[in-house]
Amino acid sequence: MTVLAIDIGGTKFAAALVGTDGALRARTELPVGPSPTDTLHRLVSGSGHARDLSGIGIGAAGPIDVLRGEVSPINIPGWRGFPVVDAVKQVLPGLPVTLAGDAQCMALGEWWRGGRAEHSLLGIVVSTGIGGGLILDGHLYLGSAGNAGHIGHVIIDRDGEPCPCGGTGCLETIASGPSMVRWALAQGWVPTEAVDARTLAVDASKGADIPRAAFRRAGKALGVAIVSTAALLDVHHVVIGGGVSAVGDLLLRPIREAAAVWGGSQTLHTVTITATSLHRDAGLYGAAALALTEGGQSLLRPGPA
Numbered sequence: 482m483t484v485l486a487i488d489i490g491g492t493k494f495a496a497a498l499v500g501t502d503g504a505l506r507a508r509t510e511l512p513v514g515p516s517p518t519d520t521l522h523r524l525v526s527g528s529g530h531a532r533d534l535s536g537i538g539i540g541a542a543g544p545i546d547v548l549r550g551e552v553s554p555i556n557i558p559g560w561r562g563f564p565v566v567d568a569v570k571q572v573l574p575g576l577p578v579t580l581a582g583d584a585q586c587m588a589l590g591e592w593w594r595g596g597r598a599e600h601s602l603l604g605i606v607v608s609t610g611i612g613g614g615l616i617l618d619g620h621l622y623l624g625s626a627g628n629a630g631h632i633g634h635v636i637i638d639r640d641g642e643p644c645p646c647g648g649t650g651c652l653e654t655i656a657s658g659p660s661m662v663r664w665a666l667a668q669g670w671v672p673t674e675a676v677d678a679r680t681l682a683v684d685a686s687k688g689a690d691i692p693r694a695a696f697r698r699a700g701k702a703l704g705v706a707i708v709s710t711a712a713l714l715d716v717h718h719v720v721i722g723g724g725v726s727a728v729g730d731l732l733l734r735p736i737r738e739a740a741a742v743w744g745g746s747q748t749l750h751t752v753t754i755t756a757t758s759l760h761r762d763a764g765l766y767g768a769a770a771l772a773l774t775e776g777g778q779s780l781l782r783p784g785p786a
């Protein structure tokens with residue numbers, strides 16, 4: 482059995498054919514381009530000649546509406562309420578199509594192919610925004626509208642900054658890449674290159690005080706959100722992915738320190754926090770797992786990629 486896995490990001494689309502053995506074949510990646518709909522059609526039709534294709538799984542940048550099969554990726558202004566499931570079905574009719582959020586697919590991919598055969602798992606994507614996904618009791622937990630696990634909008638500071646979601650003091654207002662950059666600039670940071678999170682990381686790794694403080698502040702907020710989530714759901718394993726997490730210990734160390742300080746009970750001190758092992762393919766593996774099981778993820782046996 483082979484499925485088509487599709488990962489829809491803000492700047493690129495990726496697709497691959499994946500079998501039940503977890504092998505990733507014919508991986509293709511295209512920039513979103515001026516017409517994201519055309520890009521999607523090219524990507525899907527290019528994979529449609531695969532024999533014994535039994536389903537399609539899609540992980541998409543949010544917000545998404547799994548009930549309607551629609552996506553509204555913030556970085557693709559032309560897609561608001563875009564019927565991605567119907568669009569894919571038009572190119573490859575007759576196949577079941579399953580949709581979930583990109584961070585949910587990252588969590589599912591890590592659970593299946595990242596060597597994380599745990600009972601439960603929280604996956605967090607730290608990037609332009611902050612997303613998340615939950616594996617509970619061996620199943621991807623989607624929630625009533627399909628947006629469960631969205632840890633970026635857990636409130637960390639009730640007197641904090643307004644968030645694009647309409648809330649106040651969300652984790653994303655402190656720990657996303659652009660939020661870290663904004664805070665560092667307000668503290669007087671003078672970027673050595675571009676005004677972005679990548680340069681912030683470069684400057685921090687060279688020992689600059691304000692960029693280092695920005696990562697400590699973000700890590701502290703993430704650590705607090707993680708122990709709160711762990712307390713609520715009894716999840717003991719956390720995997721961090723996304724572009725900003727590529728800095729490694731610069732972000733991971735303050736997250737772990739905060740989790741140790743604010744995690745009150747004995748149980749919370751056992752929470753493990755690690756970086757993604759699948760990097761940018763975690764979402765593709767997760768989208769494949771969606772399609773292979775149509776929601777029944779416990780049918781798959783976790784194992785290393």
Ligand SMILES: [Zn+2]
Nearest residue numbers: 634644646651
């Ligand atoms: Zn928010």
